[in-house]
Amino acid sequence: MLRITDLFARVEEKEILKGLNLTVKPGEVHAIMGPNGAGKSTLGNVLSGREGYEVTGGSVDFNGKNLFDLEIEERAREGLFLAFQYPVEIPGVSNMEFLKASVDAKRKHHGQAELSAVEFMKMAREASKRVSLDQAFLKRGVNEGFSGGEKKRNEIMQMMLLEPSLCILDETDSGLDIDALQVVANGVNAMRSAERSFIVVTHYQRLLDYIVPDYVHVLANGRIVKTGGKELALELEEKGYAWLENEAV
Amino acid sequence: MSDFQHQAIRLTAQQQPLTWLESLRNKATDAWLAQPWPTRKTEHWKYTPMQGLQKTLLHVWGTAANQILDKALQDELIPVDATRLVFVNGVFDAKHSSRLPETVVRFSQADAEQQALIEKYLGNIVEGEHHLFATLNNAWVDDGVLIHVPRSQRLDKPVYIVNVVTAVAAVSNQRVLIVLDENSQAEIIEHYLSSADVQNGFANSLTEIHLGDNANLQHYRLNMEEEHAQHIGAVHVDLQRNARLRGFALALGSSLMRVDYQLNHRGQGAELDLQGIYLPRNQQVVDYHTNICHWVPHCTSNEVFRGIVSDSAQAIFNGRIYIHQDAQKTLAELSNKNMLTSNKAEVNTKPELEIYADDVKCAHGATISQLNTGARYYLQSRGLSRAEADVMLSFGFINELLEQIAQPAVHDYLQPRLAKLFGRDNSLNEVNVLAELADDKTIG
Ligand SMILES: Nc1ncnc2c1ncn2[C@@H]1O[C@H](COP(=O)(O)OP(=O)(O)OP(=O)(O)O)[C@@H](O)[C@H]1O
Numbered sequence: 001m002l003r004i005t006d007l008f009a010r011v012e013e014k015e016i017l018k019g020l021n022l023t024v025k026p027g028e029v030h031a032i033m034g035p036n037g038a039g040k041s042t043l044g045n046v047l048s049g050r051e052g053y054e055v056t057g058g059s060v061d062f063n064g065k066n067l068f069d070l071e072i073e074e075r076a077r078e079g080l081f082l083a084f085q086y087p088v089e090i091p092g093v094s095n096m097e098f099l100k101a102s103v104d105a106k107r108k109h110h111g112q113a114e115l116s117a118v119e120f121m122k123m124a125r126e127a128s129k130r131v132s133l134d135q136a137f138l139k140r141g142v143n144e145g146f147s148g149g150e151k152k153r154n155e156i157m158q159m160m161l162l163e164p165s166l167c168i169l170d171e172t173d174s175g176l177d178i179d180a181l182q183v184v185a186n187g188v189n190a191m192r193s194a195e196r197s198f199i200v201v202t203h204y205q206r207l208l209d210y211i212v213p214d215y216v217h218v219l220a221n222g223r224i225v226k227t228g229g230k231e232l233a234l235e236l237e238e239k240g241y242a243w244l245e246n247e248a249v
Numbered sequence: 250m251s252d253f254q255h256q257a258i259r260l261t262a263q264q265q266p267l268t269w270l271e272s273l274r275n276k277a278t279d280a281w282l283a284q285p286w287p288t289r290k291t292e293h294w295k296y297t298p299m300q301g302l303q304k305t306l307l308h309v310w311g312t313a314a315n316q317i318l319d320k321a322l323q324d325e326l327i328p329v330d331a332t333r334l335v336f337v338n339g340v341f342d343a344k345h346s347s348r349l350p351e352t353v354v355r356f357s358q359a360d361a362e363q364q365a366l367i368e369k370y371l372g373n374i375v376e377g378e379h380h381l382f383a384t385l386n387n388a389w390v391d392d393g394v395l396i397h398v399p400r401s402q403r404l405d406k407p408v409y410i411v412n413v414v415t416a417v418a419a420v421s422n423q424r425v426l427i428v429l430d431e432n433s434q435a436e437i438i439e440h441y442l443s444s445a446d447v448q449n450g451f452a453n454s455l456t457e458i459h460l461g462d463n464a465n466l467q468h469y470r471l472n473m474e475e476e477h478a479q480h481i482g483a484v485h486v487d488l489q490r491n492a493r494l495r496g497f498a499l500a501l502g503s504s505l506m507r508v509d510y511q512l513n514h515r516g517q518g519a520e521l522d523l524q525g526i527y528l529p530r531n532q533q534v535v536d537y538h539t540n541i542c543h544w545v546p547h548c549t550s551n552e553v554f555r556g557i558v559s560d561s562a563q564a565i566f567n568g569r570i571y572i573h574q575d576a577q578k579t580l581a582e583l584s585n586k587n588m589l590t591s592n593k594a595e596v597n598t599k600p601e602l603e604i605y606a607d608d609v610k611c612a613h614g615a616t617i618s619q620l621n622t623g624a625r626y627y628l629q630s631r632g633l634s635r636a637e638a639d640v641m642l643s644f645g646f647i648n649e650l651l652e653q654i655a656q657p658a659v660h661d662y663l664q665p666r667l668a669k670l671f672g673r674d675n676s677l678n679e680v681n682v683l684a685e686l687a688d689d690k691t692i693g
């Protein structure tokens with residue numbers, strides 16, 4: 001699915017990722033934890049192709065392709081999905097039209113016909129129910145005036161509609177109340193399958209009670225400095241990251 | 250003084266004007282001929298390219314031409330449940346107009362009382378000296394529309410005034426007078442159209458609005474003429490105490506479109522919101538000059554204009570806010586944002602703020618905007634190409650204003666039409682899809 005080898009990346013002349021290695025196989029769920037500013041979101045941005053994030057070394061293989069050969073939208077159409085830590089508000093652009101355009105873009109890429117408006121609406125309605133987001137949100141501007149939790153649920157709804165093969169969730173649990181957390185976790189769990197992989201970035205062990213990971217990694221100072229099973233998350237919750245500092249240097 | 254000015258007056262020989270308007274016409278004729286033709290050196294006309302109009306030979310009064318709305322233009326009307334008045338080349342088209350309620354009358358049909366009211370306001374809300382083409386409108390004035398809502402009444406339907414020009418090289422003078430007495434309410438839509446093949450025509454429109462104490466008006470002015478149309482127009486408004494105006498302006502662009510808004514806060518506590526969109530393409534020119542004057546304390550103004558200028562088109566926006574020394578506690582905001590989609594497109598935006606009172610809150614901004622790169626990335630990260638994302642974002646830029654249109658019929662008419670200009674698929678707004686959504690609401 002995804003093989004990241006010795007990845008270096010910088011933002012505004014500052015080296016953030018410093019030799020990161022990570023392999024994700026189909027069906028696996030990987031949690032990434034780590035201190036603020038460690039480079040977790042940077043990793044997501046680099047993988048999705050955000051402008052301004054310059055790759056200075058290493059390689060990423062995504063389903064047999066060199067990820068860096070693909071444009072932002074091609075990565076998405078090929079099945080990479082990043083749920084943002086801070087989803088952007090786009091007033092004036094209807095959420096519904098945006099969602100349909102993105103689903104259609106993916107379908108076209110895979111040689112399928114675009115959905116009719118009614119077909120799409122049925123899907124969107126279904127998805128919005130699954131994340132407990134009122135229909136009214138479909139008609140609003142993209143994330144416009146959504147609360148923090150509503151934005152996150154909108155991200156998960158997009159993930160459901162796009163059916164990606166690799167889902168990267170960047171702190172999707174932050175700012176969620178306990179009910180919303182459950183909704184998001186249920187959504188993710190319902191999508192787990194032998195072909196679909198997840199990278200879940202989080203600060204809280206709590207989420208991992210609901211979405212049980214196969215691996216837990218610690219990302220510190222631009223590298224994966226420790227990898228373990230789900231029990232590692234508990235240990236981190238207890239001890240913090242300081243004890244790993246030596247390994248981070 | 251130019252040939253155009255003389256020819257404009259010579260043309261009146263073809264009219265048979267209402268006699269009781271004669272003194273207004275005569276005074277205006279003299280004033281029109283006494284004023285210089287605007288050039289690049291004339292204040293308020295600096296950027297407006299007037300050479301094309303100046304060379305236009307005004308041959309015929311539009312009344313000589315077609316006077317019935319043709320099929321193609323019928324399809325362009327807004328399907329709104331309203332009192333409709335259609336004027337074709339300046340002539341009332343009774344066939345396509347509604348039966349008029351007492352509150353709406355054409356000047357030519359006005360009874361003595363209504364004539365007196367017209368004489369009281371007509372040409373008096375506009376400040377003649379500074380508005381050359383308003384003066385011309387006075388000189389040309391003949392049949393027009395009076396909407397008079399008496400005290401504490403409200404129009405039970407919107408009034409929808411359609412002005413179309415279909416004749417080549419023809420002139421059309423369009424005039425509206427709106428008088429809302431104390432505590433009355435109305436909604437009025439002015440829609441300007443032309444046939445695709447009209448060349449060298451010229452429409453001169455003028456709307457005067459008197460809003461009495463506590464009166465409330467929603468006003469739409471939609472300039473949707475074709476490529477070759479030339480239109481100069483103005484809206485002049487006096488707001489009395491606690492009056493409220495909500496205005497919306499649209500210009501799709503034509504070879505020349507210039508519209509002035511002159512808004513006067515004359516009574517305390519008055520409030521106005523004015524929003525505008527302009528979308529000139531090809532070689533079109535759109536020019537909005539707005540002038541909001543706060544003469545008295547405690548009034549509020551909020552003005553937002555957005556434009557997208559494409560190809561070799563030109564947009565001019567001049568937004569002035571004037572705050573008299575007596576106008577303490579004024580709240581005034583003006584924002585003008587522009588996007589250029591080609592390097593040949595041009596915008597001249599000039600905000601002017603003149604404040605002579607010390608206890609006021611004013612904000613004023615004019616920008617040439619770029620598409621938001623964060624938003625573009627977000628859309629791309631969901632699979633949209635950069636080009637698709639850009640189209641979606643530029644439509645979003647103006648759709649933000651469309652979404653605020655209060656009259657659903659106007660919103661639903663404009664939204665798909667403008668979306669189409671952006672090459673947008675609008676299938677999601679079709680009736681069956683919306684029904685699907687509504688349907689679900691009732692179930693769950
Ligand atoms: N666009 C940017 N411009 C400048 N610096 C940036 C940018 N993006 C990230 N950085 C810097 O890169 C470092 C890593 O940031 P990143 O957002 O990846 O951290 P993170 O691990 O996601 O942290 P958090 O847990 O707080 O979300 C930080 O020092 C941050 O300030």
Ligand SMILES: [Mg+2]
Nearest residue numbers: 040041042085
């Ligand atoms: Mg982060």
